[in-house]
Amino acid sequence: MRFNTKLLTLFLDPISTQYYSISDGERVNIVLSPSLYWVKKISLPVKYARDAKKLLPSLFEDTLPEGNYSYSVYKKEDEFFIFAYEDKIILDAMSKVGISLSNVSSVHFAQSEMQGIEGAVKINESQSIYVKDDMLILVPCCWIEESGNLDMSELTLSKHKVVLQQYAHIVENSSLYKIGAVLVVLLLLVFGEYLITLQKTSEVRELKDELFTKNKLKPTMLQNKSMLKKYKTIHEKQTKLREYTSYLLSLRLQGSEKLSKLTLKDKTLDAEFSGASEVTLSRIQNTLKSKKVKFTTEIKNNTLHLEMLL
Known part of the structure; x- marks a missing residue:
């Protein structure tokens, strides 16, 4: 029964003043307002979304203001919908309305979930959204003559989810790459030292065997120590x-x-x-x-x- 229960879906908008009281252990789904991400619809010379993901930072390079961004992509027919978002901004918006990440079952972009809305829908006191050419558009309410109310109760969510990194804002990806490069160099140095030690150990063994054979010593150090003690006496x-x-x-x-x-x-x-x-x-x-x-x-x-x- 627990798995069959339909979870509550909430619309997260940074301008909204609504506060949610979510009890411990309760799980909810989150749909992100267009003001919480950047989106483009483009055609790419690749076949799969996983191949397109490698290109995302460069595709947003001239568009995004300064910040620490994460990226996501999904394919629809022959075109790709690509997204850039800042994890910290989304997490701060969730905290502001009383939503803890531990209570979140899944996070989705409004772009992928609200393609079926008819006309314009008001999402806060000053903004509305509507669909045009498969793109979810965010506009001031004054630009739209009629706007319906936002209803999330009948929304069926897609498989396109957003993965939030709770501590992504602490260390930038470039810093992580630099740290990773340093660790790789250290690993190579340690491995090289290990190989040199193995070689030196092998040389010492060969010298020891040669010395033992030349002086007709016993095969083990225990026997040689015993013999040494005897001759010392x-x-x-x-x-x-x-x-x-x-x-x-x-x-x-x-x-x-x-x-x-x-x-x-x-x-x-x-x-x-x-x-x-x-x-x-x-x-x-x-x-x-x-x-x-x-x-x-x-x-x-x-x-x-x-x-x-x-």
Whole structure:
């Protein structure tokens, strides 16, 4: 039942003082007065309205005063009816008489909807409309001797609708084109940077593969890190072994004292000094402590046993 209900059709004229009280959720159709748009009837070397729409700005170029316009077109037989209108002016006229865009079901030009009127029809206190050569003409009432009253109740609307852009007046189309051009340039720059990054990544992969093959490395970074850790541990141990051996060999021993044994056992370096005295033990301990070497000592049977942690 809701879809079969016929919607109220209102005539929108900027001069009219009539105010409409439309409840929330109520839907209405709007027919625009000729004073809210510019219209031409022309012949064009194109077949379809969609092809003609591309030509509209240039066709109105010398006609329109300065403003931010939208365009519409429909074809009737072999001729095109082309329209230019300012969305903001129409929206302001709707707001003035109490019509919200959220309550509007469809918007139409009077040119396409009122071809069937007979004689002249008065649309406000000072203006009337009538049809001549398929064009809806707007004239002062004083030019017409007799004018009927406007009746929208029996009007059957056509499929020719007007699409209003609520924020079209904020940014002009030329500005939108400029913004779009900048975005396209930025997109191309980002895409170019992406391609360069892909190429560099590919080159790095090739160099890595070449390096791995040349040095007989493992195929994964995890394996190589594990191997690196292992060799670092070995390197540290070998470095300490050389340092500690150097310390031992550089010790000043007395007469009968000598380094009689040097043994490497896993993580320790063991040394034995035969004939070592307490004085020699103290000197060795002080030397190793100054080098921050972890060690333990023991004198047994006149032999100094020294154990250093690598």
